[in-house]
Amino acid sequence: MATNQTEQPQALRHQEVGHKSLLQSDALYQYILETSVYPREPQAMKELREITANHPWNLMTTSADEGQFLGMLLKLINAKNTMEIGVFTGYSLLATALALPEDGKILAMDINRENYEIGLPVIQKAGVAHKIEFKEGPALPVLDQMLEDGKYHGTYDFIFVDADKDNYINYHKRLLDLVKVGGLIGYDNTLWNGSVVAPADAPMRKYVRYYRDFVIELNKALAADPRIEICQLPVGDGITLCRRIS
Template sequence: MSSRTIQVTDTLHRYLLEHSLREPDVLQRLRAETAGMAERNMQISPEQGQFMQMLLRLMGARRCLEVGTFTGYSALAMALALPEDGNVVTCDRSEDYTAVARRYWSEAGVDDRIALMLGPAAESLATLEAREGGGGYDFAFIDADKTGYADYYERCLRLLRPGGLIAVDNTLWDGRVADDDNPGEDTMALRAFNRAVHADERVDLSLVPIGDGLTLARKR
């Protein structure tokens, strides 16, 4: 029994991976390729990807939305957890990074389940809302520019059905959100976002200490 979350040391993290992670080969290889890139820290951890897959399966999710594709690991993890008629709409600005994503989606045989919208995410989300209306998505994952989180959250909330779930990455920000001596723009944006979601009565809330902090907000 413990009254607080256990500290995850490097040794315990290795144990966690050895006794929990069931990462398909295609995801392993995508993660390995991304590890050689300058922006490798933008990729989610494999245990977080597996946790999100569990959430999708528990929800019986069919339609997912993602803000921030990068090299496509999270989109691929989600697509692999969906039924054959499920789909992921993912938004990103980078043609280079998403070209890597497309290769692995095709290799995994789920490229027909993933629709990539290239361009500013706010514009892509506005296009989706204008085209489809609200309430059509089961799950949304936000992992993009931190100063845009508040706007992405509001747009995703409108696109989500009642009972749907928004997952927001990096909300613990390597501990910097709790460090008053850190005035960085991204840190300040995340602090403001965390305060706003904590006070948002439209959702049920849990901030989970997995990866770099994952906020789960269920639309009431």
Template sequence: MEGTSKKLSVYDLSKTDSGLLQSKELYQYILNTSVYPNEAEVLKDLRQATASHPGHVMLSAADEGPLMSLLLKLVNAQKTIEIGVYTGYSLLITALSLPKDGKVIAIDPNRSYFELGLPFFKRAEVEHKVEYIESMALPVLDKLLEDRKNEGSFDYAFVDADKSNYTNYHERLMKLVKVGGIILYDNTLWSGTVAWEDDSSLDEQMVHLRAIFIDLNKKLASDSRIQISQLPVGDGLTMCMRLC
């Protein structure tokens, strides 16, 4: 695309109904066969309520939900952390997957988004599992690290917030999450643009974020402290297990 052609924004690239698979039929098949039939009614209702919110482009993809829920159960997660809540779709998945006495520290500077989601947590009777902290995440993580008891005490972390801080979050989460614990980073394939040879059709914000994810993906792949798997679900989810 050259000259005055419109550059692609995050809104253009998120409009796809074919996901990263680039096949509408296959993506819909996955959603209709294994995702939607097993999605709790309350989650479905929150997803639908969020779909008409002005920021709906931020909503986590439904096909990530079953994987996150399974991981939480596989690691017997009790103490977890979520960075970037929005209306709480992924947070509700976590809260529903945790045991009765499980906890999730949820951090987001814009609590107003969560007002939309909160009634769904009450309806699901999982509100007590959520400690919502209205703040930028970095100072909260630093504060947690001031207490030695928090080191290596988290079973699971999900990061879906300001992309430019992912590497900063990673260093802190590597201290907070236990050996054998899981850290998930969302949007790491950035609509598939990380593999594009040419970014000239993208708008400035997309170019910037694409570069951030290319850099992050290299860093995570060469970090010997973790074992990773790059999953092509949603917008790309990188699963990391802390090894040491």
């Protein structure tokens, strides 16, 4: 899910550790956060993470360690033109905007502008709002229009997808034409609370059970797609990186 701290309330720690870590040891995950992540977290991202922690849907936010990972990844690949599908309050969007060069661009899409506007003042204060073009509404019609226009093929360096899991396959079919050869697509939540290896009759939260099979289908499809190289990482709730090779 679009789904984030040096000192922090215990409740906030629980939210971070309990949902986003697939490490068996909560203490080890907390060590990573407090040693390597929080001391280097930009002040704007810390502020937005703490604001988002008060949102009733705070589990949808990107974890702080994944935000740090995305920022470094974007710099390593010298990304300039990016897309984000699924924004929520904008933690991963802010991580991206801070990592891009001054003339970098992000096409950001989400069905809920209200959530985006929660984080927008922080993004503006950080001086990176000019890099973002936000579109409210479903992403698939926008992607179809971009493909029909013809001028967007192979123009994106990086695309991050953290939205409706039942449409991940549909996004993938379109995004491979929009990302450049050598560019990356990142799919979030590909380990889906660990449910991908749970028995079908195991106890699960309703939303976890609903999307579980869609995530499993996506993982199988990505592994079999000859047009990409993949790397599935146990960061946050699992992120799969797809590098387009043809």
